[in-house]
Amino acid sequence: MADDLFNSFMNGPDENGRFGDFGGRFVSETLMPLILSLEEEYEKAKTDESFWAEMHDLWTHYVGRPSPLYYAERLTEHLGGAKIYLKRDELNHTGAHKINNVLGQIILARRMGKTRIIAETGAGQHGVATATVCAKFGLKCIVYMGAHDVERQAPNVFRMRLLGAEVIPVTSGRGTLKDAMNDALRDWVTNVRDTFYCIGTVAGPHPYPAMVRDFQSIIGKEVREQMHEAEGRLPDTLIAAIGGGSNAMGLFFPFLDDKSVNIIGVEAGGKGVNMKMEHCASLTGGRPGVLHGNRTYLLQDDDGQILEGYSISAGLDYPGIGPEHAWLHEIGRAQYVSITDKEALxxxxxxxxxxxxxxxxxxxxxxxxxxxxxxxxxxDHLLVMNMCGRGDKDIFSVAKHLGFDMSGPEGRVFE
Ligand SMILES: Cc1ncc(COP(=O)(O)O)c(C=O)c1O
Structure with missing residues (x-):
């Protein structure tokens, strides 16, 4: 890898929102003024101490940060090698990393005078986080969610409704995250005046990928300090799961310039990457194209039509990946692998x-x-994995996959 590229990591993206050949801003003319005013507001906020003071106050007292860096002793003993640490972002209020970013975007929305917040969600964690913060600030909240995900993440749908959000099931395509994002973008184009689109991952047109990454970077910043306290040095390997890639970018970003730190992103291999379309590994099984306002690696057919993708996990079921990951992959700074449903279970x-x-x-x-x-x-190899969400939302679908009947008093295993 060229050293000059390496030195430029912390500066990306360029003024056009490009990470190398990826990213950018592929949006309709109607959206352009909105995107530009968001960029302007974010640029102001970045150097505004009062913005970060508000963020840190909410991260501390509302979310419960810093999340612990936990030495997983029994897992380490069981696997018999590297010393394994888990970054416990599943302990955040609402149960995942998503709220780190939502707080930043909602504070920006309030500064911009927007009163109606829309979001897309896959696993429902971003939807729950958005509904939560909207309830806290008294904002109207509409969440687009694929109809298939509405079914497999039912606990989160109920949570969003309890929190006062309107959940709109999306039936197009396979009824998953990509389709939800399509409909959210459609809503935004039609309601530009009062609406703020709170995107849940490092995707979308510039400035979203960089902005969401910056809000999620609190994860990696804390890991640096906590690892220094625990072991007196940097970790050797970082590992995180990737849907769009926000929890991973949040962990990785503060370490990109530390050449000794090995970085691994894990995509959803579904039923196996060789099985046509039965996976969601955009880097391992896709090629560059444009989707949802940016250029990145996508699952697509020979004509450039986006393929649906598949994963047992609703949060990883996205046929694209954040453009910064596409860039890190191409220049070799991070390694990307895939894991099947069976291995994840x-x-x-x-x-x-x-x-x-x-x-x-x-x-x-x-x-x-x-x-x-x-x-x-x-x-003596220090490995940090981001435990970016807790499994309450998944117990019904895991029970189904394991053949466990939850309706009986003691449960029953079908086999
Ligand atoms: C717990 C959890 N982890 C990971 C993801 C994937 O998103 P990202 O790759 O943006 O972190 C999701 C998405 O819904 C999620 O709920």
């Missing part, structure tokens, strides 16, 4: 049994990769 159970932590299906993918590599690493 095994990791889900291991975390419950050995650490007493019920993980979401999304970070279960990251954990499955930890399980693959930890045993071959030396015992």
């Amino acid at each position: 095994e990791a889900f159970q291991l975390s419950c049994q050995l650490e007493g932590i019920i993980p979401a299906l999304e970070p279960s993918h990251a954990l499955a990769h930890v399980m693959k590599i930890a045993g071959d690493l030396p015992s």
Whole structure:
């Protein structure tokens, strides 16, 4: 990797919102003024101490940050290699990393005088976080969610409704995250005046990928300090699951310039990356194209039509990936791998049994990769995995996949 590229990591993206050949701003003329005023507001906020003071106050007293960096002793012993630390972002208010970013965007929306907030959601965690913060500030909230996800993430749909949000099921396509984002963008174009689109990952047109990354970078900043306190040095390897890539970018970004730190993103391999369309591994199985306002790696057919993609995990079920990841992949700064549904389900159970932590299906993918590599690493190798969400939302669908009937008094395993 060229050293000059390496030195420029912390400066990206360029003034056009490009990370190398990726990113940018592919939007209709109607949206352009909005995007520009958001960019202007964000540029102001970045250097405004009162903005960051408000963020830190809410992160501390509302979200419960800093989240712990936890040494997973039994998992480490079981795998018999690297020393495994879990960054416990599943302990945040609302149960995932999503709220780190939502707070930033809602503060910006309030500064811009917007009163109607729209969001897309896959696993429902971003929708829940948005509904939560809107309730706190008395803002109207509309969440677009694929009809298939409405079914498999039912607890989160009820949560959003309790919090006062309107949840709109989207039936186009396969009824998952991509379709929800299409409809949210359609809403935005028609309601430009009072509406703020709160995007849940490092995707969308510039400035969203960089802005969401900056809000999520609190994860990696805390890990740096916590690892220094625990071990007196930098970690050796960072691992995180990738849907659009926001929890991963949040962990990775503050370490991009530390050449000794090995960085691994884990995509959803579904039923196996060789199985046509039965996965959601955009970097491992896709190629560059344009979707949702930016250029990145996408699952697409020979004509450039976006393929639906598939994963057991609603949060990873997105046929694209944030443009900064596409860039890090192309220049070789980060490595991207994929994990199947089956491997993620095994990791889900291991975390419950050995650490007493019920993980979401999304970070279960990251954990499955930890399980693959930890045993071959030396015992002084420090590995940090982002436990970016808790599994409450997933217990019904995991029960179904494991053949467990939850309706009986003691449950029953069908086999
Ligand atoms: C718990 C959890 N982890 C990960 C993701 C994937 O999103 P991202 O890649 O933006 O972190 C989601 C998305 O819904 C999620 O709910």
